[in-house]
Amino acid sequence: MIGAGTIINPILKIVTTVAILGAIYIFIVKPVLDTTEDITADVSRSTQQAFSDADKASEQASLNSNKSQADSFASSLRTQWPEAAREVTNCVREADKDAKAMEQCAEFGHELITEGQSPRNFSLSYADSLSAQGSTAAAAQVEQCVENAGFSVRDLQRCRDLADRLLFG
Numbered sequence: 001m002i003g004a005g006t007i008i009n010p011i012l013k014i015v016t017t018v019a020i021l022g023a024i025y026i027f028i029v030k031p032v033l034d035t036t037e038d039i040t041a042d043v044s045r046s047t048q049q050a051f052s053d054a055d056k057a058s059e060q061a062s063l064n065s066n067k068s069q070a071d072s073f074a075s076s077l078r079t080q081w082p083e084a085a086r087e088v089t090n091c092v093r094e095a096d097k098d099a100k101a102m103e104q105c106a107e108f109g110h111e112l113i114t115e116g117q118s119p120r121n122f123s124l125s126y127a128d129s130l131s132a133q134g135s136t137a138a139a140a141q142v143e144q145c146v147e148n149a150g151f152s153v154r155d156l157q158r159c160r161d162l163a164d165r166l167l168f169g
């Protein structure tokens with residue numbers, strides 16, 4: 001029997017199934033997907049912010065540490081080598097909030113303390129000894145060498161070597 005009931009009934013079943021599935025999607029699946037998307041975006045933003053905050057905190061800690069070190073080196077240099085202390089202090093002032101520049105100031109101060117101060121002090125002490133022995137020209141040569149060396153560790157070591165040769169032969 002071919003009639004309206006045989007064709008309409010399957011079509012009604014298909015339409016009803018599609019309508020129910022559409023309603024399930026609209027009222028259940030879509031809100032769940034939207035909520036999941038929102039949560040994922042919020043977590044992503046929070047994670048990015050946390051990394052950004054951690055980077056800033058790390059950079060600030062590095063800046064503070066290097067500034068403290070450079071200030072300490074400048075303070076140590078102040079009594080025996082005031083010019084070097086001023087140079088390190090000026091470096092710190094110019095570096096301001098630049099962590100990389102402040103690190104260079106700390107390294108500069110460390111180098112002056114550990115490698116530059118000793119040859120400079122020995123050179124000047126030997127120049128005083130040369131002067132006391134009546135070798136004022138040799139003393140002046142060593143003093144001029146130290147002045148020309150400035151803050152160059154290598155040049156200060158050359159002055160020390162010169163003073164050694166002039167004083168001890």
